[in-house]
Amino acid sequence: MLIIIHSETNQHTIERNLGRSEYSYYFVLKEYRPVLERLGRVVEVRDPQREVDALYLECVARGEPCVFLSFSPPHRTPVHLACPTLPVFAWEFSTIPNEPFAGEPRNDWRTVLQACGAAITHSGYTVDAVHQAMGTDYPIISVPAPVWDRFSARGTSAQAQPQTGPVRLTIKGLVADSRQLDLEAFGPVHLRRGKAIDFKAPVREQELVLDGVVYTSVFNPGDGRKNWEDMLSAFCVAFRDTEDATLVLKLTHHDAEEALGDILHHLYKNQSYRCRIVLIHGYLADADYERLVQATRYVVNTSYGEGQCLPLMEFMSCGKPAVAPRTTAMIDYLDEDNAFLVRTTDELTAWPHDPRKAYRTLRYITDWASVRDAYRASYEVARHDPQRYAQMSAHAVRSLQAFCSQAVAEQRLRDFLGRAQALCATAPAHTCGA
Template sequence: MLIIIHSETNQHTIAQNLGRSEYSYYFVLKEYRPVLERLGRVIEVTDPAREVDALYLDCLARGEPCVFLSFSPPHRTPIHLACPTLPVFAWEFSTIPDEPFDGEPRNDWRTVLRACGAAITHSSYTVNAVREAMGADYPIVAVPAPVWDRFAARGAQLQGQPAPTEPLMLKIKGLVADSRQLNLDAFGPKHLRRGQGIDFTAPVSEQTLLLDGVVYTSVFNPGDGRKNWEDMLSAFCVSFREVEDATLVLKLTHHDAEEALGDILHHLYKNQPYRCRIVLIYGYLADADYERLVQATRYVVNTSYGEGQCLPLMEFMSCGKPAVAPRTTAMIDYLDAGNAFVIESTDELTAWPHDPRKAFRTLRYVTNWASLCEAYRASYEVATRQPLRYAQMSAQAVLSLQGFCSQAVAEQRLQSFLAQLFEHRAMLAEEAPGP
């Protein structure tokens, strides 16, 4: 079997596309690839319109099954190809787009899903949303990006090591903004600003960061309106206003430093005073330093309005780091009270993110701010005074994520799904009338 794969962002364009629309599909493709290579030959293409059907016709001539996996949302998935095409997509809203808009018929995802005949997504929540629109028997399977094996191996190396009593040092090529070293008055309202801020035009240099205490970490794109980092930050500052050894690390993924940090720095100013520590990291972390960040972290945090799967949350939990997060959308599949401090949430009307009309057609999930504060305080109590419970939550996080996003789970689901797909297509071909 030949499996053709494509993402609009690739290894050559990822650096300039960080934080831009659909950039994360490249990371999903990378995680899928080792599993796909167990199922067949894999070829990655850069120009589907030119390359895919030529490869498909070669396979057809020698009787080899062939499928094209387009790592893209349905409205960016080609539907004119002769090769069987499946969108591989993430989605975190209660409904899928079911009407055309902005002059693009593919914005009605039902058009694309009917043309493709099947699809792959990453959570049971999305499967249910698709089948609500397409019918209960529509062929779609939930296969999360299989990150567990790689990150569980990192976690196993840390297993048995006590929480670091000495500060852990990270080296970061980029910007580090530390609330304890910044003059926060430089980030207030323009008419009140005074003191030195940050020179975003300065050449990128290597920074050293020391982390200690109870560290909470979140990895996200601050330009992604779904992430709701404002609540994450304000609740942390209030919950730990008098707690010096509580640290929130925000690892920011974006292509522009000033755009990534500017608004967050203003919120650091607005939430004063607080004795807890807030650290913003903008820049590249080598694998060794990323592992040290994971080692220093006690909890991974998410306060988003919804997730298609949330790779950072999955990665840290696979390493044995319990979460502080809401149990909504894709997170329903792997979060529970045994591996996370679950934040309460309520639903509210919103628009599909790519709909320029901003028409209310779907739901997102808003975290309860008081519940978030309560989760912060309860998690801190467990980290500092209940080591046995923390160890149990850590072990449960690893076990839960193994069942959700291991390579073994992905391989079994993909193999079964693709086999059924080819069997169904072969049956249709036999039933088709001759010329």
């Protein structure tokens, strides 16, 4: 079988696209690729309109099965190709878009899913939302990005060198440390004084030393779903008098000033606190990423919903328990044995790409006091209950192995792609993307 793959962001554009819409699909494609290469020949294309059907017709001529996996949300998936096309997409809301808007018929995802005939997503939550719109017999499968194998190996390496003191990282980029910043420079404009950050200064390498109980979150601060404001303010309150508690925010964004500006203002607003907040905007080599994992005791998420949440999956695969809500995709792999769970309530919201901002779905709001309490409880375990921490760590590894290992992904994809290919071979042409 020839498996054609495409993401709008690729290895040539990822640096400038960090933080932009749909950029994370490239990382999912990268994690899928080793598994797909066990199932067939894999060709990545940059221009589906020009390349996919040419490859497909070559396969037809020699009798080779062929499928196109479009790593994109349905409204950005082509539906007019002759080649059987499957969208591979993430989703974190209670309903899928089920009406056209903005003059684009594909904004009604039912139209695209019907045209494709089958789809792949990353959580049972999304499968349920699709079945609600398309019927329970619609062919869709959950295959999370298979990150476990790579990151569990990093966790094993880190555990082989247990943290016995400060961990040193080398970062090429910008590091903002609450203990070194003049926070008065980030207050309201009319009150600002002191030395601010020079975002136009040349990027340089610098050393970061981490110690104590470290909480880490990796996210795009421009993504409105991430709710970093609650993550930060609850941390400052929970550890207002705790010097050895550190929150590391590794920011994934193409623009340092845009990424840090609002967060720095919140550091100012949440004063005073003795805990430490570290913002990282820059590149971490693999060895330094491993050291960040080694230094981290808990991975944190306070988002309104997740399509799968790669950073959470990665750190938990390394044996780091979570502080997070058990909603959306996180239902599949979080429980009380591998995380300090945060309570949530649902709230009406709009689909993120709907310019009308019409309320058509639900998101999940974290209970701020629950976030604060989860921080405090997790700190007590890290400091005073090493046996429970070790049990939570081991359970995190096992849970993520069952959720997102390459073996699980390979088995699910092997069975599903065969069935999807058979479906497209027997269905009317318009059902399969032509």
